[in-house]
Amino acid sequence: MTEVEVNVTVNGRAFRRRIEPRLLLSDFIRHDIGLTGTHVGCENGVCGACTVLLDGLATRSCCTLAVQAGGRNVETVESLGRVNNLSPLQRGFWEKHGLQCGYCTPGMLMLVTELLRENPNPDRETIRLRLNDNICRCTGYEDIISSVERAVELMRGEKAVR
């Protein structure tokens, strides 16, 4: 298949690659760029494990072609914190047991990243409604909701310190 050139910014770094037009964004991120934090679950946009931000919007990368990300900004879980310096959102998930197997977690984190940029102080009901977009098979969601509430608290604390 004829390859095309694509320029995508992922987590602030510019990548130029020659790819098949049919290549999915999820495969591009995982296997061409090598950022394996983004996971693939259902392959038809239902579960949301593959959620990344595309120009700031939560997007199913398993249903998006990599060429559609040409000239745009992709943010993945790797853009958040590091193991020794977790972001408040990641910290919230750790403290409130918001993950078990960790497979849906990157998608959840990116979904919530979008929410918290729109609304830094969501109430529990708002969080529940947004988390309804993605599937977690381990937790029953309640601890994820509490994790987001905790993250909101931590982010407020950070602002107060500044």
Place this chain on the structure above:
Amino acid sequence: MAEAGKILSPPAGRHKERPDQRLNVIGTRMLRKEDPRFLVGRGRFVDDIALPNMAHAAVLRSPHAHARIRSIDKRAAMALPGVAAVISGDEAARETGPLPCFASPPVEQRCIALGKVRHVGEPVALVVADSRYLAEDAVALIKVEYEPLPAVSDVMEAINSRGDAVLHPERGPNNVAEHRQYVFGPVEQEFARAAHVVKRHLRWARSGGQPIETCGAVASFDEGSEKFTIYVNSSMYNYIGFTIATALKVASHQVNIVPVDAGGSFGSKLFLHKVAVLAGLGARASGRAVKYIEDRIDNNTACDNHGSDRTYDVELALDSNYRMTALRYKVVDDYGAYLQYGLGTHGNGFSQTVGPYKIRAVGAEIYAVFTNKCQQGACRGFGSEVTNFMIERIVDAAVDELRLDPIQFRRDNFIQPDEFPYQIPTGNLYDSGNYPGALDLALQLLDYHAWRDKQQLMRTQGRYVGIGVASCQEKGVFSATEFWMLNRVRGFALTSSPESASIKIDATGKAVISLHAPCCGNSPETVAAMVLAEQLSMDPADISVTYSDTDHGLPGTGPGGSRYTVMIAGAVTGAAKIIKEKLKRVASHMLEAGPHDLEFRDGKIGVKGASGLEVSIAEVATRAHFFRLSLPDDPDLTSGLDASYTYDHPLATLPKSDSDFGIFYPIMGHMCHMPVVEVDAKTGQVSFLDYVAVHDCGTMVNPMTVDGHVRGGTAQGIGTALLEQFEYDKNGQPQQTSFQDYLMPRVLNLPPQVRIGHLVTPSPYTEYGVKGAGEGGRMVAPPAVACAIEDALRPLGVRIDSLPVTPARLRALIREAEARKAPSLRLA
């Protein structure tokens, strides 16, 4: 024959650590060691593995439920540039043997169908190519000529099938894989003298674990050493590694299986054989490393791990005081196309087949039937979740028909706290429990009587609100006899399910623990680190946990049957004790004090009663590793600080006969759930107004992760009760091949809050008194929710005998009930 009742001379425990001691780490809500890597996207899942020159595999799936394969033309696929191998069933059968099977006589399953396909989705060919995209292109170019055979989808039809509709004619003239009958205790006598007999016909539909990550493997074959290396997301790899080797037709030391994080399992990734064998087959054929990851359709249609699919005719005998005396059931189980675990899921159910009740006798007739569907495997509960549903539904039927109080009736029939250890009629032993305590705690947490008042009020407002109750067992720690004790021919009668841990303390005093089954959402690293930290009074941050490959692995079985926390607590305790002895010997020399005068405190080893007289574990470790000549000249005192320990099942016996299976699943947890639901009678939608879950898993290593299992398992159980099902049409076509059709709970399907109550009744047989909790809420939520829906619709007289209760099904039940109530309305 096993007589039910309290065991007067109970077997002695072999545990080293008692539950009733002051603990510093065990019992705390320590944050999980597993989490940081997952939170930053640095878990290592199977699709994250990339080997040099790696190729990718895809399978051609059968579109037919049942057909002979007449011919396969793979020329066009082979001609596609970038394709390295195209392998048919005939070719695969020259390179591989049958896949492993616990049934005896075994049922032959091949990694690629040989001659005949028996369900939609079964692999017909394997393609290896430069990319997954190319492999799927090539799959589309393979031409297969099928000769369709009659497809068997209905289980009752399957029983009577003949001729070409028989899936495995070599095993017999019809599709009945097994028909077994068991009598435990005086069943006939109890029914003959019963004052009341309650009967129900119950249906539990096929669902599955369906974790968000599918199954997969990456294999390479080194021609120099003639050895496979296989990364696979199996959580039982260390137990079953030799079966993968056998299927690949090499000796077991010619396969090294390397564990990876598993993105959820719920049973479905325990015994993964097909993906590993397919990847290995492709690697040897192509001379390249090969990755094979199921896509979602592969997983939904051919993961080999659909759950139980049962129909029960069940009867309960009661005496004139409404005491349950005997239970009798006929169960027909639609196993699908193969029988990898034999009747293991029914063996499992026999561990707790009387629930928490003093039922004296049990009769069981089991039909295991082949149909043209994906085969059954393990699904959170391993069959016992269905047994729980059966027991609680017949208990509720008695409540309903005999106009009893659901709480008092249960309470009157419970095995009492002073009656443990208790032997049930099947021979299994319940180690300990406090069922009235759990019930009371649930009543109190829910504020049950207040809800009953509210329910009355809401009924007057035309609202259908119901309160459910279910009191269920969660058997923990299988002994492995359940896998074969129902086989007609005993076959591979394994009796061990050990678990090992190795601990190394390095020269600076940091510890590495090696385990033998990776994280699949459980918390093995957290649990192991907490137990070692407790033993050595270390900081858990100074402990890391890794997983051995099979080359370096010791005996280990992995998670399953709510066993892993109990087992690694035992293995780590055993290894830690060896290390403690050695630390004390070295420290005793350094402190010039007798080893018996020493104690572990705060990361140090000190002389009892003499604060300040102490050395740190790090100092002792340095001495032990590097300063041999400054220690006593004792040949037993070798350099280093390491130990391994293999922990065997804490309490198990061999089956004695077909009416006494011995002790095979004795570490008995318990749960009491009370959901409050509201049914919208117009739409058939069920929503939750409240949910209380009381859980007793003995001593909790980490209450935070126990809560996680309770909540997550409850969510899955609610899915089983309301949403999830794998249906096949009359031609054997699966109706739920994607997550668009296979509905799993989302946030809004679930209670806003599951309020948890913990009761702690420690096991007298395990280290620290720990019991299992992994199967959690899925063991109890389905009957609890069914009970609540039935209670909500009591004014209409709707019975819930079948799960899942989808809105459409509930609407149909409501329509029928209304028609019964007002037949004239129906005419109008």
